[in-house]
Amino acid sequence: MTDIATLTRQEQARLAFSLLDLTSLTDTETRADIEDLCAKAKWRDADGNLTCVAALCIFPRFLPWARRILDDKGLYHVRLATVTNFPHGDSDIDIAVKETLASIAYGADEIDVVFPYRALMSGDTDTPLRLVQACKAACGERAMLKVILETGELNSPKFIQEASAIAIAGGADFIKTSTGKVATNATPEAAEIMLGAIAAHRATGDHQAAPVRPVGFKPAGGIRTLDDALVYMQAAQQTLGADAVRPSLLRLGASSVRSNLISVLEGTDEATQAGGY
Numbered sequence: 001m002t003d004i005a006t007l008t009r010q011e012q013a014r015l016a017f018s019l020l021d022l023t024s025l026t027d028t029e030t031r032a033d034i035e036d037l038c039a040k041a042k043w044r045d046a047d048g049n050l051t052c053v054a055a056l057c058i059f060p061r062f063l064p065w066a067r068r069i070l071d072d073k074g075l076y077h078v079r080l081a082t083v084t085n086f087p088h089g090d091s092d093i094d095i096a097v098k099e100t101l102a103s104i105a106y107g108a109d110e111i112d113v114v115f116p117y118r119a120l121m122s123g124d125t126d127t128p129l130r131l132v133q134a135c136k137a138a139c140g141e142r143a144m145l146k147v148i149l150e151t152g153e154l155n156s157p158k159f160i161q162e163a164s165a166i167a168i169a170g171g172a173d174f175i176k177t178s179t180g181k182v183a184t185n186a187t188p189e190a191a192e193i194m195l196g197a198i199a200a201h202r203a204t205g206d207h208q209a210a211p212v213r214p215v216g217f218k219p220a221g222g223i224r225t226l227d228d229a230l231v232y233m234q235a236a237q238q239t240l241g242a243d244a245v246r247p248s249l250l251r252l253g254a255s256s257v258r259s260n261l262i263s264v265l266e267g268t269d270e271a272t273q274a275g276g277y
Contacts, residue, residue, distance in 0.1 A: 185221020220253025
């Protein structure tokens with residue numbers, strides 16, 4: 001993929017749009033709200049070219065309804081993500097697994113499970129590892145597992161590094177910064193540590209015949225503009241290479257950013273009109 005810095009602002013916005021996990025997790029949603037969210041999963045330019053988000057992230061009870069709406073719109077490839085062990089990040093492995101299995105039965109393509117971060121902070125590394133392993137086993141080949149570390153609550157580079165390494169060792173397909181339900185969500189500092197952990201995981205395959213299992217990165221919370229998104233897109237590219245900036249390896253957990261991306265894509269954003277970044 002081309003260096004992000006060489007893309008036009010509209011090209012950057014289109015790429016960011018394709019990385020979105022468009023999210024609605026207020027727990028006050030109605031079916032009408034989910035229908036509106038599904039309508040926002042795509043954008044078509046003046047020439048008719050379609051760009052879609054990577055996934056919708058919603059509560060499990062809405063998964064069948066969202067799938068029906070997306071399929072009716074022909075958006076078969078927009079994936080459905082949901083949350084488990086959310087937002088508390090408790091240490092009950094059995095409950096986390098049952099929630100994960102139930103979500104898959106409802107039609108989830110991706111599970112965003114909250115890491116038991118308080119257990120880690122108390123010195124327990126075994127429970128977090130076993131919870132991730134158990135949820136990964138529950139996902140099997142049916143769903144992708146994204147592990148929410150809640151980096152704002154871990155609140156130290158040491159804990160963020162440990163949580164990242166444990167989640168990856170447990171089989172996480174993605175590691176994600178935050179639930180969006182705490183005071184501090186995604187930050188560039190947490191992203192640097194998490195991307196470093198992914199890079200270290202990749203490096204373990206340098207002397208192996210087969211490549212190691214890929215692990216993606218998802219910042220979530222506080223991403224409101226294209227410039228916010230570019231911080232994480234460029235960090236991923238700089239740490240992991242240009243091939244990391246694609247939906248299979250990078251997601252942006254956001255909802256409010258969509259309106260800014262659309263304004264850039266449609267040329268109504270002030271920075272776009274001025275030709276700046």
